[in-house]
Amino acid sequence: MHSYTVKTLRREGRELKLPFALALRGSEDVLRCERLLKIVPKRRCVLSGSWGNKSVLVKLFYRPLHVNRHLRREITGSRALSKAGVTTPELLYAGKTQNTSAGVLLFEYLHPIHLLLNVWNTMEDPQEKRVLFRRLTGIIAKMHLAGLKQRDLHLNNFFIHKDKIYAIDAAQVKRNRTGDPLRKKESLANLALLFAQLTIRDCSLVGDLYTEHARICGWRDVDRTYKDLQAHIQRQRKWRLKKFYSKKLFRETEKQICRRSFRQFMLCARSDYSPVMARFLVSPERVLGGPHSQLQKEDNVSEKYRLKIENRELVVRRYYNKGLLRGVRPCFGKTLAARSWKAAHRAFAFDHTTPRPIALVEKRFGPFCGTSFFIYECDSKLLPELIPSPPTGVTA
Numbered sequence: 001m002h003s004y005t006v007k008t009l010r011r012e013g014r015e016l017k018l019p020f021a022l023a024l025r026g027s028e029d030v031l032r033c034e035r036l037l038k039i040v041p042k043r044r045c046v047l048s049g050s051w052g053n054k055s056v057l058v059k060l061f062y063r064p065l066h067v068n069r070h071l072r073r074e075i076t077g078s079r080a081l082s083k084a085g086v087t088t089p090e091l092l093y094a095g096k097t098q099n100t101s102a103g104v105l106l107f108e109y110l111h112p113i114h115l116l117l118n119v120w121n122t123m124e125d126p127q128e129k130r131v132l133f134r135r136l137t138g139i140i141a142k143m144h145l146a147g148l149k150q151r152d153l154h155l156n157n158f159f160i161h162k163d164k165i166y167a168i169d170a171a172q173v174k175r176n177r178t179g180d181p182l183r184k185k186e187s188l189a190n191l192a193l194l195f196a197q198l199t200i201r202d203c204s205l206v207g208d209l210y211t212e213h214a215r216i217c218g219w220r221d222v223d224r225t226y227k228d229l230q231a232h233i234q235r236q237r238k239w240r241l242k243k244f245y246s247k248k249l250f251r252e253t254e255k256q257i258c259r260r261s262f263r264q265f266m267l268c269a270r271s272d273y274s275p276v277m278a279r280f281l282v283s284p285e286r287v288l289g290g291p292h293s294q295l296q297k298e299d300n301v302s303e304k305y306r307l308k309i310e311n312r313e314l315v316v317r318r319y320y321n322k323g324l325l326r327g328v329r330p331c332f333g334k335t336l337a338a339r340s341w342k343a344a345h346r347a348f349a350f351d352h353t354t355p356r357p358i359a360l361v362e363k364r365f366g367p368f369c370g371t372s373f374f375i376y377e378c379d380s381k382l383l384p385e386l387i388p389s390p391p392t393g394v395t396a
Contacts, residue, residue, distance in 0.1 A: 089168065154197055184219065
């Protein structure tokens with residue numbers, strides 16, 4: 001079984017070798033980490049495993065100089081949620097590993113769980129959505145009455161287990177020093193952060209859900225504060241878009257792959273990055289214009305193709321440069337493909353019926369960009385297979 005220190009955890013990045021064991025300070029039982037659930041390379045990870053005879057959820061922190069701060073926030077937030085009567089996984093252990101300075105938090109392991117965002121996206125009946133969101137609104141109101149707010153409030157910070165909604169990510173829970181209920185303005189701003197993430201189809205639920213929140217909090221001037229809520233929603237929506245599209249959309253995250261080199265820049269949704277897709281993204285121009293792709297549209301700056309990869313219908317927009325100026329422009333801004341990638345994510349965030357963006361490829365020579373490609377989903381199923389699935393053992 002593998003053994004890790006803080007240095008080796010940081011060096012391994014995303015490629016942790018499982019299972020591995022850790023000895024904990026103040027505990028005779030060895031922690032066995034068996035499955036990786038989430039990781040932020042060189043900083044922290046979440047795993048499932050066993051500790052003695054208990055199944056546990058493990059949070060490891062190994063970023064130098066930040067371990068104590070992460071532990072303190074998680075412990076404080078978890079205890080505050082429990083004290084407020086909000087259902088949250090029980091904290092079983094908080095401390096550090098022996099012989100290293102890695103921080104460890106062990107929570108009770110609940111299975112199966114369903115992230116609230118996934119449940120929400122699979123619901124079609126507006127009434128079912130209203131009932132679910134009303135339950136969530138009640139939990140948020142309970143937090144606000146206890147002087148708590150979730151600073152990074154979104155649906156993935158909650159999950160359902162045995163028909164109960166659990167709150168997680170306690171590190172982002174902030175408590176008033178006095179313990180008094182949140183001020184109305186602060187409560188509205190926090191609630192707006194959640195409502196700002198609703199798609200256009202679900203925005204009609206806001207009024208009903210806000211009325212429920214106001215009733216629980218005991219507010220009377222509902223009409224006036226509803227106008228204030230709408231203003232907060234607009235500000236939060238702009239803030240979320242600016243934060244996400246300026247920082248996370250063009251880098252490696254848990255949801256997307258990023259590859260940079262002197263000759264190419266590539267982004268691809270992690271769930272779509274198969275060996276076949278990887279081979280296609282290395283050189284899309286080899287396929288476009290061939291017998292297995294179909295030219296749909298052409299204009300002065302781009303061509304639109306339709307093709308199939310692993311029985312999935314895709315659309316590829318190829319943007320080509322005309323003249324030196326277009327090649328130099330990406331040194332100071334974004335390519336047309338990158339702008340399309342950004343616009344598609346914004347549209348998909350507010351309406352899941354729009355085509356989902358899959359990948360972005362830019363052919364480069366250092367800072368200078370040549371042809372670029374934007375790939376997104378297509379619902380049609382008319383074309384033959386483009387690239388067959390690789391034989392067993394073949395990798396990208």
